[in-house]
Amino acid sequence: MSTTSLPTAGARAKARLSYNRFRAFLVACAVRPEARLWLVIQFAILHAVLWTFILINLKAAQDVHMDVAEAWGWGQKFLWGYGKHPPLSGWVAGLWFRALPAADWATYALAMTTVSVGMVICWLIALRVVDARRAFLVVVMIALYPIFNFKGFKYNPDLLQLVTLPLLVLAYLNAFEKRSWQSGILLGLAGALALMTKYWVLTMIGAIGLAALIHPDRLRFLSSPAPWVAIATMVAAMIPHLVWLADAHFVPLTYAGDTYSLQDKAQLHQLVAGYVLHNFALLALPVALAALAMALVPPWGRLLQATPSRIVTRAWARGANAGVNVSQALNVWIVQVIVAVGPPLGALAFSIYMKTDWGISLFFLVPLALVAIPTLRVQSAALFNIAAIWLVLSAATLAASPWIAAREMAANAGNAQIYGARSELARELTQAWHTRFGSRWAVVAGTMEQIQPLVLYSPDHPSALLPLEAWDSGLTSRDDARKYGFIGVFDPTDDRLPKFERWVSDVAPNAERIVMTTRRFTGGKAGPSMSWNIYFAPPGK
Numbered sequence: 233m234s235t236t237s238l239p240t241a242g243a244r245a246k247a248r249l250s251y252n253r254f255r256a257f258l259v260a261c262a263v264r265p266e267a268r269l270w271l272v273i274q275f276a277i278l279h280a281v282l283w284t285f286i287l288i289n290l291k292a293a294q295d296v297h298m299d300v301a302e303a304w305g306w307g308q309k310f311l312w313g314y315g316k317h318p319p320l321s322g323w324v325a326g327l328w329f330r331a332l333p334a335a336d337w338a339t340y341a342l343a344m345t346t347v348s349v350g351m352v353i354c355w356l357i358a359l360r361v362v363d364a365r366r367a368f369l370v371v372v373m374i375a376l377y378p379i380f381n382f383k384g385f386k387y388n389p390d391l392l393q394l395v396t397l398p399l400l401v402l403a404y405l406n407a408f409e410k411r412s413w414q415s416g417i418l419l420g421l422a423g424a425l426a427l428m429t430k431y432w433v434l435t436m437i438g439a440i441g442l443a444a445l446i447h448p449d450r451l452r453f454l455s456s457p458a459p460w461v462a463i464a465t466m467v468a469a470m471i472p473h474l475v476w477l478a479d480a481h482f483v484p485l486t487y488a489g490d491t492y493s494l495q496d497k498a499q500l501h502q503l504v505a506g507y508v509l510h511n512f513a514l515l516a517l518p519v520a521l522a523a524l525a526m527a528l529v530p531p532w533g534r535l536l537q538a539t540p541s542r543i544v545t546r547a548w549a550r551g552a553n554a555g556v557n558v559s560q561a562l563n564v565w566i567v568q569v570i571v572a573v574g575p576p577l578g579a580l581a582f583s584i585y586m587k588t589d590w591g592i593s594l595f596f597l598v599p600l601a602l603v604a605i606p607t608l609r610v611q612s613a614a615l616f617n618i619a620a621i622w623l624v625l626s627a628a629t630l631a632a633s634p635w636i637a638a639r640e641m642a643a644n645a646g647n648a649q650i651y652g653a654r655s656e657l658a659r660e661l662t663q664a665w666h667t668r669f670g671s672r673w674a675v676v677a678g679t680m681e682q683i684q685p686l687v688l689y690s691p692d693h694p695s696a697l698l699p700l701e702a703w704d705s706g707l708t709s710r711d712d713a714r715k716y717g718f719i720g721v722f723d724p725t726d727d728r729l730p731k732f733e734r735w736v737s738d739v740a741p742n743a744e745r746i747v748m749t750t751r752r753f754t755g756g757k758a759g760p761s762m763s764w765n766i767y768f769a770p771p772g773k
Contacts, residue, residue: 255616262368262615272355272371275619276348279375280341282626287340287385289633293641293754295654299388300339301684304329305696305707312476315703316487319473320396320428321389334688343387347380350394350596353402358600360405361564363555366603366610369522372618373599376518376625379592383514389430393593396426397436401567401597404440405560408447411456419458420465427470431484432590439570443563483703504576504586511591515598522599525617526610561604568597641757651759653752654682658689660750661719661766665692668744668768675708675718678732682721682764694719699735700728713739713769720767729765740769 261271306314307326314322325342332338351374358367374380384391403422407415426433444453453459477484571594579586603610629636644650665673673692676683677699687696695708697718720743722732736743746766752759 255613258619259365259612259615263364265364268364268368272352272368275371275375276351279351279381279622279626280344280348282630283381284337284341284344286382286626286630286633287344288337289630290382290637290640291336291340291385292634292637293651293752293759295652295685296336296339296688297386297388298681298684300343300386301688302680302696303387304334304339305684305687305693306705308693308695309707311706312473313480313484313706315480315701315705316484317389317430318428318484320425321387321392321430324392325387334693339387340385343384343391346387346391347384347394350398351375351380353395353398354596354600357398357402357405357564357597358603360402360409361557361560361600361604365612365615366555368615369525369610369618370599370603372615372622373518373522373603374596375622376521376618377596377599378514378517379595381626382629384592390432390589390592392429393426393433394596396422396429397433397593398596400426400433400436400440401564404443405563407458407462408444408449408453408563409560411453411458413457413461416458416461417465419462420467421469423462423466424469427466428473432593435571435575435594436567439567439574442570443566446566447559447562449559480703487701487703500580500583500585504579507579507586507588507591508576510588511595515595518599519602521621522602522614522618525621526614528617529611529613556604556606558606561601561606564597564601564604568595568601571595571597641754641759646760648760648762651752652762653750653759654685654762655689656750656752657721657748657762657764658686659691660748661686661721662690662692665719665768669717669770671716671771673719674716675713676721677713677718677736677767678721679723679726679728682723686721699739700731710739714772717771718767718769720765720769722765722767724763724765736767736769740767742770744768 258271261267303321303325306319306322307324307329310323310326311319313319324346328342328345329338332341351371354374355367355371358370362370378384379394384394400419400422403415403419407419409415423437426436444450444459447453575590575594576586578584602608641651661676662673665671673690673694675697676686676690676694677697679700680696680698683696683698687693695712696705697708697710697713698704699710718740720732720736722729724747744767746768747763748766749761749763751761
């Protein structure tokens with residue numbers, strides 16, 4: 233007869249004591265000036281490591297996204313622009329892959345490192361607005377925001393804005409507080425860095441400008457040297473890129489205008505509504521979990537110390553006592569409202585297509601904007617609760633990630649766009665080129681979605697040439713295609729195929745034409761087969 237011993241009262245008391253000590257230690261680290269920075273950095277590193285492994289498991293049967301492969305290709309040459317975007321995302325990728333191999337895991341590590349650096353900067357912003365206790369709550373809320381975990385799997389200019397835009401806001405809050413010419417230089421450099429990421433950041437720069445004009449302390453700021461030095465510094469720092477932009481005939485701007493203009497008003501309304509709903513749905517998770525973390529602290533459910541009607545009238549008076557710098561909080565509230573409302577209204581007014589990914593960079597201030605409400609109660613126990621929620625969810629996702637990946641693969645087994653074997657195609661084409669010509673494969677031509685992964689996965693890492701696009705990356709040219717030869721890769725179902733066929737005939741009339749089919753096997757299961765029209769153009773003589 234077997235017996236199962238139950239924990240004694242002493243053992244339970246000891247476990248509870250250990251739990252209370254750890255909770256107290258975490259809260260102490262979050263608020264002590266000498267410990268809180270290291271706590272946040274260690275938290276960000278742990279977040280990056282956990283979610284890198286999660287993404288490796290979730291994406292095991294997939295090639296990297298074409299945006300990631302494109303950034304890798306840009307990073308092979310440090311130019312002042314890459315056709316459709318400014319250069320910073322390419323520069324960062326270039327530096328990253330100087331140290332790490334061109335492998336899937338390294339791209340996910342880059343993405344998670346990017347968002348984790350953004351998390352630390354968001355914490356630095358929060359310290360200028362709220363006390364250390366609230367600031368730690370903000371950074372964990374951001375870690376729970378899907379943009380900073382599973383939705384942030386692809387490194388591209390949109391994701392890099394989660395570093396450069398928080399830097400811009402941090403520099404603005406610093407300049408607004410200090411109003412010195414030195415802070416103006418930092419603000420100008422931050423603005424230039426953001427613009428070198430993507431022109432979309434003009435929305436945030438405009439929001440900051442409007443916040444400076446709306447804020448009650450605007451005269452003190454505008455009469456200081458900070459804003460004017462910032463403008464001069466930003467313009468001066470942008471001169472090399474502006475020269476490149478003029479030499480490129482402003483193609484990135486015309487590309488954006490041609491690609492994202494819509495005349496169908498009904499479709500436009502649907503797209504804008506989808507953009508708004510998508511981004512607010514993503515924000516619901518961290519907000520709801522933070523509310524749960526605070527609601528678990530007795531007295532349960534009393535999250536606010538005042539009714540909503542009294543919040544505004546008492547905010548300024550209660551701000552200092554609540555650990556909130558209401559003047560800086562007002563800057564955050566104004567900026568967040570403008571960037572949340574302005575772009576959708578602008579899209580409707582100017583008939584601009586709104587991609588849901590454009591919202592990635594515009595809502596990182598929402599957790600801080602909520603936590604900065606002076607009448608919100610944030611007790612120490614809530615910090616442990618929110619950190620525990622993050623850890624449990626991350627660990628559970630890591631444990632379940634192989635099962636999730638298998639379920640997704642079963643549900644989308646025939647989707648070649650997700651599970652197509654472009655990496656296998658890259659290796660087969662490299663071998664075929666070496667067999668035919670005995671030299672390095674230097675140029676691949678086609679459309680972005682088809683050829684960018686080949687640039688990353690081929691051992692030769694050929695440069696991408698997009699002959700059907702109005703813009704050029706600057707990494708190679710049509711003259712290079714004639715001199716070194718190229719492989720053309722094109723989807724036979726793409727209606728642009730006749731145009732590409734004519735281009736191949738003009739550049740390489742003796743090109744060899746074949747059809748290749750590839751398929752990936754993952755865990756013993758076959759992915760969808762994909763076929764391409766392939767064109768082998770020999771090197772020129």
